Amino acid sequence: xxxxxxxxxxxxxxxxxxxxxxxxxxxxxxxxxxxxxxxxxxxxxxxxxxxxxxxxxxxxxxxxxxxxxxxxxxxxxxxxxxxxxxxxxxxxxxxxx
Numbered sequence: 001x002x003x004x005x006x007x008x009x010x011x012x013x014x015x016x017x018x019x020x021x022x023x024x025x026x027x028x029x030x031x032x033x034x035x036x037x038x039x040x041x042x043x044x045x046x047x048x049x050x051x052x053x054x055x056x057x058x059x060x061x062x063x064x065x066x067x068x069x070x071x072x073x074x075x076x077x078x079x080x081x082x083x084x085x086x087x088x089x090x091x092x093x094x095x096x097x
Contacts, residue, residue, distance in 0.1 A: 003081045003088040012076050019097050023077060024065040028089040029055045036086030040064070041078045042095075044071030055088070068095070 023042050029035075036055040041048055051066050068075070077095065081088050 001090045001093075003079070003090065004086070012074050013095060014074055019069075021068045021071070021095070021097060022065045023068055023093075023095050024063070025079075025093040026061050026063050026091045027055075028059075028061045028091075029057050030087055030089065031057045031059055033057045033087035034084040036081055036083035036088060038088065039078075039080040039082075040066055041080075042066060042068045042071060043076045043078075044068075045073035047071055055083075055086070061091075 023040065025040075027038070035057065038053045038055055039050070040052075041050045043049075047070065049066055049068050049071065051064070053064060075095065079090070
């Protein structure tokens with residue numbers, strides 16, 4: 001997925017399996033982008049995990065993950081991008097053990 005400008009993605013899902021659960025993603029901010037702020041949250045029944053990343057344009061793919069162990073029920077994943085004129089490339093987004 002390619003996010004440009006101020007953008008937000010969200011999806012609801014149910015966790016599969018037990019043990020450690022994580023949201024994992026690979027991202028890249030191309031050199032033509034302005035610096036950006038990426039906020040990721042995963043919310044379940046009565047709880048939420050969040051992370052924020054300050055992103056600088058570069059030519060490398062980076063990996064990020066968020067521990068969501070313990071979140072129950074239907075999970076809502078939100079990915080929010082903000083900045084002056086940001087561009088973000090997302091790939092390999094997964095939720096599970």
